[in-house]
Amino acid sequence: MRPDGGITPEGSGDSSHPAGPWSLDQAASELETRGAVAGDQEALKELWRRHRRWVAAILLAHKPRWVDLDDLLQEVAVAVVRKIGELRDPKSVRPWLRTVAINAAHAAGRSGARRSRDVSLAGEDHGEVMRPRRANAEPSGLDEGRRLMELAAQLPDGYREPLLLKAVQNLSYREIGSILGLPETTIETRIARGRRMLRELAQQAHVEAAD
């Protein structure tokens, strides 16, 4: 904490992703990307496996509610195969993947075609709606998590993505910043505010449910 009451910028204290492993991971990712751009199929597959989870989180943050996540991820996969050769800078693979994912999500929204499975941000469990449950049962942790995912969909654009990226794979702020093209300090602030907004939304929902 600074003497003026402000908070010092977060430094190297990211215990989940210290600098060493992140650098190795980044180097591996760049090698895979170079190979994939050059036409190495195995490298492309590895690149996809490395990034597909957070790409799915980007889709969750941007896709229309009625669009199936699996279908959309397949669209992204096909686009990656088709366009990887156009990637000029292997270091920019993350923002490039994000752009591909957002474009796919927006295209799906424009098409307006409802798919057979209505997948919400909270994922889908069709058995859930038919599962007998006591009316007065306390919500389980999983139910609470799904409810929070629904509420996260209501967050403003700039806060939704960082929060979901942090939650999906515990990405470091540096990694999230490299995907979104933002400084780490901005990522930290947005995650902090996003969590605050989510808490307030959850409290509001509790109050409304009690009423």
Next chain:
Amino acid sequence: MAETELDILITRAIDGRASATDWAEIERLGERDPGVWRELATAQRDDASLRRAMSLSLARVDSVELADAVYTHEATHAAHTMSRRTRAVATWAGWAAAAAVGLAFFTQQPRGDATGRSMNPATAGVGAPQGQIESAADMLARYLDQGRQEGKVIQEVPEKWLLSAEPTGDGSKQQVIYLRLIMERAEVPEFYTFSQDEWGNPAPARIQIQTPQASPVSKPVRPPV
């Protein structure tokens, strides 16, 4: 302290990034206002719930691979079409398997097996060959003809769903794996699906199939014991 600054301290604590200075500030704030501790606990609980739900919801994306055929066939339109069909097959297959299990279990037809693998081809006449059968195609044609006569087969869907394509050993041809679809008719008294009871054990639950005339609500019904 501004709200955002407290939020940042809480976020650092949640993410394991809080320094000794940050923790000292949190403790100082907590001594002045115990609500800070409650806020920290709530934030940690919410974050854990969100992570768990996200993890479960996105677990299935690990099965979305870049198919070899998609990469090999740079005729992207064809690749895209195949990908869509593959997904459609997967979706359909899952539903069909679940439906078949339900039907086999509750209609108690002696000829279906418990896995729903077969509605017993004999019902469509395969087991009673008439005339010369020389190939699988002959048997299939006989099955379709007999099935139509019995009202159990409606028709074979003309389109076949391509699952994969790869060059043969000598590279002269393409070996394709595909699904052939046959539309059949059956009469069943009830539909069931497998759900879970409160202990997580598999339990059948009767469901109502929605039709334009039926109620739009599917209610769970306690299964027969």
